Amino acid sequence: MSLEISITDQPGGIKRIAIGGSLDTDTAPQLQQEVDSKITDTVNTTIIDFKELDYLSSAGLRVIFKAKKIMDNSGGKFLLVNLQPQIKKVFEIIKALDGMNVFKDQNEMDDYLTDMQNKVKDGDI
Amino acid sequence: MISSNTGSVADQCIVNVEGLTSNCQRLFDEWESFAVGAGVPADIRHELKLVIEETFVNIASYAFDDNMDRTVEIKLMHHHAKEPSDQDIITISFLDHGIAFDPLAKSAPESQDSLDQGGMGIQLIRSLTDQQDYRRIDQRNVFTLSRRYTPR
Numbered sequence: 001m002s003l004e005i006s007i008t009d010q011p012g013g014i015k016r017i018a019i020g021g022s023l024d025t026d027t028a029p030q031l032q033q034e035v036d037s038k039i040t041d042t043v044n045t046t047i048i049d050f051k052e053l054d055y056l057s058s059a060g061l062r063v064i065f066k067a068k069k070i071m072d073n074s075g076g077k078f079l080l081v082n083l084q085p086q087i088k089k090v091f092e093i094i095k096a097l098d099g100m101n102v103f104k105d106q107n108e109m110d111d112y113l114t115d116m117q118n119k120v121k122d123g124d125i
Numbered sequence: 126m127i128s129s130n131t132g133s134v135a136d137q138c139i140v141n142v143e144g145l146t147s148n149c150q151r152l153f154d155e156w157e158s159f160a161v162g163a164g165v166p167a168d169i170r171h172e173l174k175l176v177i178e179e180t181f182v183n184i185a186s187y188a189f190d191d192n193m194d195r196t197v198e199i200k201l202m203h204h205h206a207k208e209p210s211d212q213d214i215i216t217i218s219f220l221d222h223g224i225a226f227d228p229l230a231k232s233a234p235e236s237q238d239s240l241d242q243g244g245m246g247i248q249l250i251r252s253l254t255d256q257q258d259y260r261r262i263d264q265r266n267v268f269t270l271s272r273r274y275t276p277r
Binding site for chain 1: 174175182252
């Protein structure tokens with residue numbers, strides 16, 4: 001099965017990467033290439049949207065963690081949204097969800113982003 | 126092999142694949158066709174597909190030097206429960222003539238910082254199977270995994 005990647009820019013330096021299909025040994029290099037070229041230090045927030053992702057293996061996880069590391073190193077935010085149960089299970093097995101910003105759906109994440117923007121406006125951050 | 130006088134029924138399939146990570150898809154197709162034919166439920170098929178990828182990629186990445194015979198033989202077996210109260214068992218064996226290589230010897234990553242360094246595969250294999258067994262037999266690596274589930 002193949003991997004679909006769709007990347008959109010959102011206001012406020014947000015890069016949203018929606019992935020669908022299978023993120024495995026065969027397809028992980030495709031995502032790696034996108035991460036290498038699109039996740040730069042001008043990006044404030046990277047969102048990985050797993051809504052259409054059916055399958056994830058450790059090769060795919062490694063790319064996700066590399067992207068997280070780039071954001072951690074530049075002080076940016078790294079958010080995961082719409083993890084399907086079989087995908088969430090993979091993250092749980094390797095105990096990777098602690099310390100990750102994971103949102104169950106779009107609404108929950110939008111609330112968080114709005115809250116963050118308001119804090120920036122109010123000068124809290 | 127299951128002998129006929131035990132009364133249990135087993136489906137079996139043997140696949141020979143060259144040990145190259147680019148052959149995962151071929152293996153997935155073989156697994157899916159075997160498992161669907163054996164009536165394995167979708168969630169178990171999905172989890173064991175992951176186990177197969179992690180194991181095969183591990184072998185393809187570490188068990189061979191240049192110019193070695195890279196053939197990996199994969200035996201898929203499905204034992205049907207004899208009684209309604211029993212569980213079905215799926216056994217997957219990987220056999221190769223590579224360098225002695227025990228996938229279980231690779232330790233799990235110790236902290237989140239090292240998660241992107243690998244070692245996650247074996248954690249997934251251990252979690253998604255009930256038994257893992259590595260042996261070196263007649264110059265071959267024999268790695269066998271089994272998973273039980275209640276038939277639905």
